[in-house]
Amino acid sequence: MDSDLFEFACRMGDNTLVLGHRVSEWCGLAPVLEEDIALANTALDLIGQTQMWLGLAAQAEGKDRSADDLAMLRDVWDFRSVLLVEQPNGDFGQTMMRQFLFDAWHVAQLDALKTSSHQQVSDIASKSVKEAMYHVDRSADTVIALGDGSEESHARMQAALTLLWPYAGEVFEDDTVDQAMADKGIAPLPSTLRPAFDARVRDVMAQSTLQIPDTEFAHKGGKTGARHSEHLGHMLTQMQWLQRAYPQAQW
Amino acid sequence: MNASVDQLWIWLQDVPDPEIPVISVVDLGIVRDVAWDTSALVVTVTPTYSGCPATAVIALDITTALQGHGVKDVRIETQISPPWTTDWLSDAGRKKLNAYGIAPPSPSGGPEACPQCKSTALSKISQFASTPCKAMWRCDDCLEPFDYFKCI
Structure with a gap:
């Protein structure tokens, strides 16, 4: 078992799984049809990427578990997703702010992973980054349109940014798993992605007429699994309901 | 006797994409390779988008079509690299x-x-x-x- 690679692949796959599920909660409920479809398509891309990352995790673990087993049969403490992605959807603006903060990191991370020394990591990243580029184009456009929109939409987007900003920093925290990945040339050290993220976020927030909170404080505990917020457990009871009620049920 | 690879590509040209039935899976550029592996036929397919829900249906449609032409043992392999591009x-x-x-x-x-x-x-x-x-x-x-x- 390659435990560092397993951790790393779980972090990538759990981020896309938890956000993919959150975004899918909008299906049929979005403010307009076009946005409903766009959200569902984004969720699909993220779940598709999850199959690849958790497939790699299962392979690195070597315990005969599948990507589906990892997604549906683990509980909160085994999830390695950052706290940002498990935050509730809130209103549409809050969902799009969460998406943009995630996408801005995701694109930088996938772009760096394209040149990973690990062939499968590089293949998955090369496939995923094409989708993530479309995600960030759309989430940035929507944040700008709503931030620099009406008085009401501006106020809601500022509230969303103020609420979510302390959750944006966790992806850039380096730990021993990250160091092991960087030493092997598999993944960049997370802190090295911060300048590209900051540049993109500053540019989009300036166009959105939104103020980035003046704090570096970052909530932590999701990526290591040490302290997820209460929200993740509630989400998993929905997402894993069928496997919990009917263990081993097949599609 | 096994059908020739050229013949197999002609048959695949008639398998429609399930979402856009006016074009075939070959037109779409998602069939990357067709090769005999002793008695089994291996068709290598690449997904358009990683979460495309049509992927499973495409694999089934290809298998069903080729079996209809008498190819008994069809194996579909998924390949993600190089990633699919609309240039194909x-x-x-x-x-x-x-x-x-x-x-x-x-x-x-x-x-x-x-x-x-x-x-x-x-x-x-x-x-x-x-x-x-x-x-x-x-x-x-x-x-x-x-x-x-x-x-x-």
């Missing part, structure tokens, strides 16, 4: 898409003309449309909305 859409596929009302991908990042009235006065409605591979546009002259196959 055949010229015939592009023409069929346009005739069907879906604007084919264009390097400019948007449709070249309305598939209905050929006007070039167009506006984008949404980055995403009925499937992840398409965006939604509208013709400002004939006012018809239409799908545009996004470049990827």
Whole structure:
């Protein structure tokens, strides 16, 4: 078992799984049809990427578990997703702010992973980054349109940014798993992605007429699994309901 | 006797894409390889988008079609690298898409003309449309909305 690679692949796959599920909660409920479809398509891309990352995790673990087993049969403490992605959807603006903060990191991370020394990591990243580029184009456009929109939409987007900003920093925290990945040339050290993220976020927030909170404080505990917020457990009871009620049920 | 690889490609040319039945899986560029592995036929397929829900149906359709031609043992293998690109859409596929009302991908990042009235006065409605591979546009002259196959 390659435990560092397993951790790393779980972090990538759990981020896309938890956000993919959150975004899918909008299906049929979005403010307009076009946005409903766009959200569902984004969720699909993220779940598709999850199959690849958790497939790699299962392979690195070597315990005969599948990507589906990892997604549906683990509980909160085994999830390695950052706290940002498990935050509730809130209103549409809050969902799009969460998406943009995630996408801005995701694109930088996938772009760096394209040149990973690990062939499968590089293949998955090369496939995923094409989708993530479309995600960030759309989430940035929507944040700008709503931030620099009406008085009401501006106020809601500022509230969303103020609420979510302390959750944006966790992806850039380096730990021993990250160091092991960087030493092997598999993944960049997370802190090295911060300048590209900051540049993109500053540019989009300036166009959105939104103020980035003046704090570096970052909530932590999701990526290591040490302290997820209460929200993740509630989400998993929905997402894993069928496997919990009917263990081993097949599609 | 095993069918020749050339014959197999001709048969695959008749397997429609389940979401856009006017083009075949070969036109779409998702069949990457066809090869005999002793008695089994291995068809290598690449997904368009990683979460495309049509992927499982495509594998089933290819298997069913080839079995209909007498190929007993078909194995579908998924390959993600190199990632699928709209550059692999055949010229015939592009023409069929346009005739069907879906604007084919264009390097400019948007449709070249309305598939209905050929006007070039167009506006984008949404980055995403009925499937992840398409965006939604509208013709400002004939006012018809239409799908545009996004470049990827």
